[in-house]
Amino acid sequence: MSETTMIRRLPDLLIEPVVRMALAEDLGRAGDLTGQACIPEGARMRAVFAARRPGVLAGVDCVRLALRAMDPAATIETKLGDGERFEAGTVLVEAGADARAFLAAERTALNLLGRLCGVATLTRAYVAAVEGTGARIADTRKTTPGLRALEKHAVACGGGVNHRFGLDDAILIKDNHVAVCGGVGEAVRRARAMAGHLVRVEVEVDGLDQLDEALAARPDVVMLDNFSLEMLREAVTRAKASSFGRPVLEASGGVTLETVRAIAETGVDVISVGALTHSAPSLDIGLDAI
Known part of the structure; x- marks a missing residue:
């Protein structure tokens, strides 16, 4: 597949229910107890989602929607688009948000991003x-x-x-x-x-x-x-x-x-x-x- 091939974006309407369901499953009945206990209210953090292995990007919008669901004011900068290849160590997304919100959304964002990148990467191997x-x-x-x-x-x-x-x-x-x-x-x-x-x-x-x-x-x-x-x-x-x-x-x-x-x-x-x-x-x- 050419690196310039156009990839259709899924509408947020289709992605958001999956992200919110995953967040609700993780937050349970009382929210993130660790974040509430250890992170001062109002603290901010910046972090990057970085690849540990080479692959093909898919699901970057899941990161954005997970962070924005927890902190509507979160700032998100995507470094690559879905369908692009990356090497180990590549920064895929850089974001800033309320620290409690960021850490509460972390696992949902990583689970979905890792899963979808895995599918895209395996598919690319078959196509090649x-x-x-x-x-x-x-x-x-x-x-x-x-x-x-x-x-x-x-x-x-x-x-x-x-x-x-x-x-x-x-x-x-x-x-x-x-x-x-x-x-x-x-x-x-x-x-x-x-x-x-x-x-x-x-x-x-x-x-x-x-x-x-x-x-x-x-x-x-x-x-x-x-x-x-x-x-x-x-x-x-x-x-x-x-x-x-x-x-x-x-x-x-x-x-x-x-x-x-x-x-x-x-x-x-x-x-x-x-x-x-x-x-x-x-x-x-x-x-x-x-």
Whole structure:
């Protein structure tokens, strides 16, 4: 991904409820007892959020909203924007606020920033691994409950693309849907009959026989679930030769950084990776008073 690629900013309206819920969870029933006991009322502090490891920035607005929720007069200077790379030691945000408020917001700000930078950084590694193949790296719905919008934003910051956000923005026919419908073709036909003109239809197949049935039903996207490399190459060949038109081909299932390049080289269009969100380690970011 180019360093100049435009990253969409999430509206504060989507971020603020998550930040406030996390702050309320941390403050509990009586607020920050340590801050009240040790920090003089009215004291001020300045500090920087600094990276302990290299990575890709995502979630910087969480820091701003956490600090401003505790101290509306807090001053915040962001040094980098979401989607930018940084090295260990880089100052990401410099801020000043009421000391009690700052320390009460510290953990929430760090938790969200570290989590989202971790997702963006892992995504960037997958994107780099398939560079030049034409394949795109996509996320899944395997997100942390309550954090989906933020985690999918972090995937975009890392250069990935977003799969559907929820059950309501696309039709994705999985193996259990197929089992109940009685076949891939029948499931796609039912979906086509119900879907509006802006709703895309994707169907999951677990073998080449199902792929042929799917191609005849003309879905927009076919998910090739847990296909071997040989099967993926054959699926691409069959889709290109299909008289029904070539759908987008998505490879999915057990993808790792070690295997993703070979998968991309089979010619598939998209590779969906649940690990981007369910297995990304939080990036180590610290708060240092100045």
